[in-house]
Amino acid sequence: MDLHLDADDLNACVQCGLCLPHCPTFRVTGDEAMSPRGRIHLMREVQDHDAPLTDEVMESFETCVQCRGCEPACPSGVPYGHLMEQTRETLADAGALTPLWQRLAFKPLASPTLLQTGSSALAIAQRLHLVPKRLGISTELPIRRRPLEASGTDVYFFTGCVMDAWQRDVHRSGIRVVEAAGFGVTPTNELAPCCGALQAHAGLAEDTRSLAKKMMANLEPGRPILVDSAGCGAAMKDYGHLLGTPEALAFSERVFDIQEWLAGHMDRLPVAEPLDLRVAIQDPCHLRHVQRVHDATRTVLRPYVRELVELDDEGLCCGAGGAYSVLQPDLAGQIRDRKVASIERSTPDIVASANPGCSMHLAGAGVPTVHPMELVDRALGRADTAP
Amino acid sequence: MSILDRLRGGRTAHDVDPLLVELQAALTPERVKMDSAQRSLLGKDASMFEGGVSGPICYPTSTDEVVAIAKIAERHGRAIVPRGAGTGLAGGAIPLGAPVVVAMTKMNAILEIDEENGIAWVEPGVINLDLTRHLTPRGFHYAPDPSSQQVCTIGGNVANNSGGPHCLAYGVTNPHIAALEVVTATGEVLLLGGLDAEPDGYDLRGVFVGSEGTLGITTKIAVRLTKNRPGVRTLLLSFATIRDAANTVSAVIAAGIVPAAMEVMDQKITRAVEHYVHAGYPIDAGAVLLAEVDGAEAGVDIDADRIRELGIANNATEVRLAADETERALLWKGRKTAFGAIAQIAPDYYLHDTVVPRSKLADVLDQIYEIADRHDVLVMNVLHAGDGNLHPLLIFDGREDGVMERIQAAGEEIITASLAAGGVLSGEHGIGVEKQPFMDQLFTSDDLDHQNRLRRAFDPTCRANPGKVLPMGHSCADIQQLRSVPTGVWG
Numbered sequence: 001m002d003l004h005l006d007a008d009d010l011n012a013c014v015q016c017g018l019c020l021p022h023c024p025t026f027r028v029t030g031d032e033a034m035s036p037r038g039r040i041h042l043m044r045e046v047q048d049h050d051a052p053l054t055d056e057v058m059e060s061f062e063t064c065v066q067c068r069g070c071e072p073a074c075p076s077g078v079p080y081g082h083l084m085e086q087t088r089e090t091l092a093d094a095g096a097l098t099p100l101w102q103r104l105a106f107k108p109l110a111s112p113t114l115l116q117t118g119s120s121a122l123a124i125a126q127r128l129h130l131v132p133k134r135l136g137i138s139t140e141l142p143i144r145r146r147p148l149e150a151s152g153t154d155v156y157f158f159t160g161c162v163m164d165a166w167q168r169d170v171h172r173s174g175i176r177v178v179e180a181a182g183f184g185v186t187p188t189n190e191l192a193p194c195c196g197a198l199q200a201h202a203g204l205a206e207d208t209r210s211l212a213k214k215m216m217a218n219l220e221p222g223r224p225i226l227v228d229s230a231g232c233g234a235a236m237k238d239y240g241h242l243l244g245t246p247e248a249l250a251f252s253e254r255v256f257d258i259q260e261w262l263a264g265h266m267d268r269l270p271v272a273e274p275l276d277l278r279v280a281i282q283d284p285c286h287l288r289h290v291q292r293v294h295d296a297t298r299t300v301l302r303p304y305v306r307e308l309v310e311l312d313d314e315g316l317c318c319g320a321g322g323a324y325s326v327l328q329p330d331l332a333g334q335i336r337d338r339k340v341a342s343i344e345r346s347t348p349d350i351v352a353s354a355n356p357g358c359s360m361h362l363a364g365a366g367v368p369t370v371h372p373m374e375l376v377d378r379a380l381g382r383a384d385t386a387p
Numbered sequence: 388m389s390i391l392d393r394l395r396g397g398r399t400a401h402d403v404d405p406l407l408v409e410l411q412a413a414l415t416p417e418r419v420k421m422d423s424a425q426r427s428l429l430g431k432d433a434s435m436f437e438g439g440v441s442g443p444i445c446y447p448t449s450t451d452e453v454v455a456i457a458k459i460a461e462r463h464g465r466a467i468v469p470r471g472a473g474t475g476l477a478g479g480a481i482p483l484g485a486p487v488v489v490a491m492t493k494m495n496a497i498l499e500i501d502e503e504n505g506i507a508w509v510e511p512g513v514i515n516l517d518l519t520r521h522l523t524p525r526g527f528h529y530a531p532d533p534s535s536q537q538v539c540t541i542g543g544n545v546a547n548n549s550g551g552p553h554c555l556a557y558g559v560t561n562p563h564i565a566a567l568e569v570v571t572a573t574g575e576v577l578l579l580g581g582l583d584a585e586p587d588g589y590d591l592r593g594v595f596v597g598s599e600g601t602l603g604i605t606t607k608i609a610v611r612l613t614k615n616r617p618g619v620r621t622l623l624l625s626f627a628t629i630r631d632a633a634n635t636v637s638a639v640i641a642a643g644i645v646p647a648a649m650e651v652m653d654q655k656i657t658r659a660v661e662h663y664v665h666a667g668y669p670i671d672a673g674a675v676l677l678a679e680v681d682g683a684e685a686g687v688d689i690d691a692d693r694i695r696e697l698g699i700a701n702n703a704t705e706v707r708l709a710a711d712e713t714e715r716a717l718l719w720k721g722r723k724t725a726f727g728a729i730a731q732i733a734p735d736y737y738l739h740d741t742v743v744p745r746s747k748l749a750d751v752l753d754q755i756y757e758i759a760d761r762h763d764v765l766v767m768n769v770l771h772a773g774d775g776n777l778h779p780l781l782i783f784d785g786r787e788d789g790v791m792e793r794i795q796a797a798g799e800e801i802i803t804a805s806l807a808a809g810g811v812l813s814g815e816h817g818i819g820v821e822k823q824p825f826m827d828q829l830f831t832s833d834d835l836d837h838q839n840r841l842r843r844a845f846d847p848t849c850r851a852n853p854g855k856v857l858p859m860g861h862s863c864a865d866i867q868q869l870r871s872v873p874t875g876v877w878g
Contacts, residue, residue, distance in 0.1 A: 030492025076730030
């Protein structure tokens with residue numbers, strides 16, 4: 001079966017195996033079918049040798065978290081993330097992947113009204129103890145959300161879908177920090193309802209393309225777009241590749257992770273008494289391995305907390321992976337166990353994670369997790385509530 | 388049949404295979420695999436050898452399970468082949484004749500650390516670098532550091548007696564292994580070696596290290612710990628020619644300095660590496676020498692200065708001292724990922740691994756470039772220069788017509804030239820299937836027969852990784868073993 005994978009991209013893998021220990025699913029299973037080298041080998045078998053799509057081959061493709069931890073480890077520069085996204089798109093198009101119920105579940109993401117109403121209903125259900133644990137919604141969802149107002153037009157602040165419905169207070173912190181640096185902020189709200197990352201991971205790239213076009217049409221050119229969710233930022237920085245147009249490339253160039261942006265404007269942030277906390281940094285994969293701007297988290301946090309501490313697992317994935325923790329709960333749990341062990345070894349007071357999926361997944365294991373912006377906001381004394 | 392069923396392909400009815408049923412009963416059904424995807428994956432390692440055919444793949448979690456696997460395989464007349472991370476470059480883990488593959492990746496616990504006696508007991512699936520990372524807070528490390536150390540396993544290191552850049556001063560795997568628990572192909576558990584400084588009797592531990600799975604499967608390993616040295620200096624020397632770099636290496640050793648590591652890379656590989664790591668490797672130099680000295684703080688500066696002087700005396704164009712740990716780590720990352728980095732140039736490589744006397748390095752390197760030129764093959768050289776261990780990388784695109792023949796011919800000439808210079812076939816990658824045809828150039832027929840007898844003492848039925856190391860004519864009943872596989876079953 002033609003997976004529509006670029007032959008040169010596939011051939012870039014020399015099967016050396018250096019990626020294996022950087023893959024969370026290989027780490028917890030020891031099974032090469034659950035490794036990047038193994039998955040690429042199977043892509044070749046399917047595309048070049050017409051190997052059948054057995055349950056095991058499908059499982060190998062479906063269990064990839066798409067953390068892309070293998071990419072920085074690869075000396076040959078194999079574009080693994082794009083290979084896996086293309087594989088999933090071809091398989092989803094053929095009806096072999098992402099069943100209807102999943103496709104339906106992604107639909108509300110693009111519709112703010114539907115999503116917010118649904119979230120409020122879920123929040124009420126949560127208080128009535130009607131939400132099953134395996135959904136992994138570990139934090140208490142808000143029933144009502146105060147709207148985010150524009151304070152100026154220097155930068156856009158991307159609000160997105162689930163994070164806006166579930167963690168709008170994190171957005172609020174981020175916006176306040178950017179304002180503290182003297183910038184006027186326009187929250188994107190309904191101008192950009194969703195980045196399409198989850199859809200692309202599920203092989204529904206056509207949905208992502210349409211969301212990308214919508215966002216590009218709605219946001220005025222020139223203004224930087226700040227993103228406080230690592231997964232969304234990575235997806236938006238990839239619009240250039242996804243759409244392949246000069247406009248999309250130019251759009252991607254003005255997308256910044258919020259820490260990345262602030263790290264370039266540290267001189268404009270007020271000085272404040274550091275919080276008396278030992279903070280462990282958990283780098284979201286799409287910040288560290290895809291955007292590769294994770295150093296900025298340290299730059300921005302360092303002046304505002306007593307102590308920063310690194311985890312000893314070289315940025316191995318935590319297992320959240322967008323919808324992964326719901327679709328593959330067993331593997332996601334095993335991967336998280338490794339992360340939690342690493343966090344325990346670093347003995348922090350609190351963990352800072354710049355991605356909503358990671359923080360919810362970790363909170364599900366009882367790890368106190370905040371967004372770095374919440375800490376800075378708190379140190380600056382502008383927070384409504386302590387995290 | 389629905390579209391989905393057709394896309395997913397028909398399943399083969401292997402669930403009635405009694406071998407599989409017994410293995411699944413001894414382990415668990417999930418830890419014995421027989422699907423086409425798994426078998427196709429484990430039919431290969433990191434070498435270019437195709438044609439491996441795997442039987443059932445077992446993921447044991449204990450010595451008892453490995454014993455059970457060996458006994459079941461024996462009852463069914465099947466061979467057993469151990470596998471670690473599958474990073475071997477000589478085809479040592481390639482399954483020949485549909486054997487039971489024993490994947491050791493789930494036996495990956497660090498069992499015990501005895502700092503006082505400098506020993507750690509580990510399971511074979513522990514990743515080399517994980518062990519060192521685990522030891523770092525205690526002030527120790529595991530010294531043998533193959534370039535693939537971030538992924539290769541201690542069990543695989545034992546099987547291949549692996550070396551690495553820092554084995555120049557510390558020695559390769561063998562001296563770092565105190566004792567081994569192994570399971571033979573008949574399911575016998577043996578403890579080889581011991582924790583005493585001088586164990587009595589024959590050194591069967593030494594026999595087993597480097598035996599590439601042909602004597603049995605390692606299930607527990609007592610490794611020796613090495614104390615971290617307080618002082619480390621890393622120098623990067625640039626040269627116009629690789630000959631000057633090789634001569635510097637000889638001069639350093641001749642001056643009585645034993646650096647922790649001395650690694651040479653030629654211009655082409657340096658460029659590929661720099662493109663990946665951005666460590667500041669000089670891309671205009673004809674060759675670079677990465678030299679590291681360690682020891683007491685007071686001594687390392689003296690050694691580093693001597694190496695600098697000797698480099699300059701041998702026409703070094705630039706000598707740089709790594710400013711800090713970050714720069715040092717980046718330089719080593721470049722060296723250790725050199726092989727993977729070549730895919731930027733072409734999709735396939737054939738990596739050789741001969742060793743020549745240090746004094747002959749420069750001459751043999753000249754010959755290698757000449758051989759590659761003559762066969763119209765792109766060659767890059769990266770070498771553990773201090774040991775005289777050459778790693779010529781032949782780089783090509785396997786899709787090109789007739790390229791395999793040229794690669795093969797050039798490779799054979801490189802091996803022959805190394806042997807003619809008084810060298811040996813393999814520094815650290817092992818013999819596997821790759822070097823097997825050259826074994827009778829290095830050993831006499833008598834030698835090989837005696838080696839075979841030693842092997843049969845451990846493996847009388849010739850079911851431990853058959854078809855590897857010893858050439859066919861000298862390898863017990865391997866041929867019968869490989870032919871005895873039921874045909875038609877394995878697709």
